[in-house]
Amino acid sequence: MFETLFIGLSLTSVLLLIALGLSITYGAMGVINMAHGELVMIGAYTAVLSGIYLGFNIFAAIPLAFLTAALLGLLIERVVIRKLYGRIIDTLLATWGVAIILQQLIRLEFGMTFFGIRIQGLGPGLQQMRVPSYLMQPYEFAGIMIQPYRTFIILVTILLTVLTWFLMYRTSIGVQVRAIMRNPQMAAACGIDVRRVSAMTFAYGSGLAGIAGVLLAGFRTVMPEMGANVVVDGFLVVVVGGVGSLLGTVLSAGLLGQLNGIVSVVYNDIIARAVVFAVVIGIILWRPNGLFSFKSR
């Protein structure tokens, strides 16, 4: 029983990590960022590369991945998304193109393959991030097996969620972001620099994706297409939770993660994912604005 809940909890935290950044960018800016998964992938590659070339361990890789992904997010916002505010379907399509570009850049080793130069840690193959052994060794505590890496993921997720909550609800920039979320024109009229705040919000959301990538790299293989699979899950969590609702995102990640965990223990992984998709479709049909959305006038 505890084991099942624990599996569900760790699935929840991975889902939440991915959905957290999406929830911010989608909620605050009305941008469906299909390249979010690729930012996760970039975060994972940052961990792999910094491990190879700089000798960074996972703890040092986390801030580095945050920075890398945030800067990349800023670039994407400046070049592509800025031109598409208010055209939500077009953001979906354009960021899908961005996603392909990022994947191919990793596969082609930033184009170096054409010159016959190979970069260790890049390319189409699989990569592995090294995790310190004290995080991998399960140990027994009060008769229960504890998986330290999973616990670590859960702790980091809690920390980031609290940090995001603090930024959004206890700082002046958070007030500005929430004002933009409700009504961008009115926010601009009140003197908020909507473009600057949006760009920073997008960078922060992308940075969170980078951290999610590092943590994912610890228990999944790192490969160029790893992001494509996670972005859909992240979206479903955000949509079910309600756009722009932090609490909604947390609870819906919990709901879907536990559902996935329990069904996969009772039946199998494939059925579990199928059940999750079916539940999500039902919820969107029943409440298109999500379970915890605010009323907008």
Add this chain to the structure above:
Amino acid sequence: MSNKAFLLGDRAVYIAFIVIVLGLPLLVDDVFWLNRVARYLVFGMLGIAMALSWGYAGILNLGQGLFFGVGAYMVAMSLKLQSWTSMQQGSDTPVPDFMLWNAQPGAPTDLCCIVPGSWLWIPFQAQWFGIFMAIALPVVLALIIGATIFRLRVSGVYVAIITLALVLLTRLIFIDAQPITNGFNGLTDLGWLTVGGIEFDPLMVGTYYIVAVSVCIVLLLTRWLVSTRAGLILQSTRDDANRARYLGYDVASYQIFFFTVSAAIAGFAGLLFVIVSEFATPTYFDIAFSISMVVWAAVGGRSSLIGAAIGAILINTIEATVSESEMFQQAWRLIIGVLFVLIVLYMPRGLAGLARDLLARLVALGRGKQADSAKASRNPAE
């Protein structure tokens, strides 16, 4: 006045397209090449279906692969039962080879009960049943999905997300039903389509013509459909659903109808694809494939049926030409990504929009007018 020029130009493109597609076997006698072109024509058909639902109805269906895949599997089941291997499993009736690999020891070698659920295959022994189901099942599914989505007035992004989730759900179901669908490997080693005693070898000019004629018919039918009264009302629901509703139109019915037509075309495309490619796999249900269709339509022009078809054919032909080496294939995907971003940003009407702008300029030049006056009079529908 320039409307007349557009109409002429439009007609010229349609005629040129049909003449080239139907006349190609006279110029090319390499059957492998014809087979390749036939596949791209099928993708062109998917482009038409996408332009119909996305460009004309405003419904961004990110799960079009669902209908394509279901259509493909239905006909593949029939063709699988007709293959030589299925006949050679030591029973009176054909049994697919992979079912024997999955069967419990001692299970009777018969479709009724060799593996749980294999009875679903029994009617597919008749080839017409598979062909019928390849269109009928996508239609029924689209009716159910469309009725649920549009009656509840789900719109915009949520339609995209629901359809995306649905195609992923279907993919998982097909993979999980491994004993009767062969899971990840899909249905391979299929027999040939047989009509009136003629076997349609995929590497045959006749098979190419089945596809070519189908694409032309679908193209002309959809073109006629969007010009009917229903088609015009549909376009009004795309531009402003609420206003159409106030004017007394049942918006949902139009959306359901055209969503279903688009699904039927996708199912038909799946049917044709199996005939020319001889396999059906769960990759048809991948998100990447469904979104590729959107890319084709966007590049060709989302609000032009023939533009979307040409976009699909063009992209796939270029892809096949450059994919001789692995590295160029990867570079090509990179180019597609960049191209797609640029098109969404700067050319939302795609190649078709570009062609119309050029035509407008030519007309203006021909009349000795300024090019920008023609720009002002050009159709602002998009």
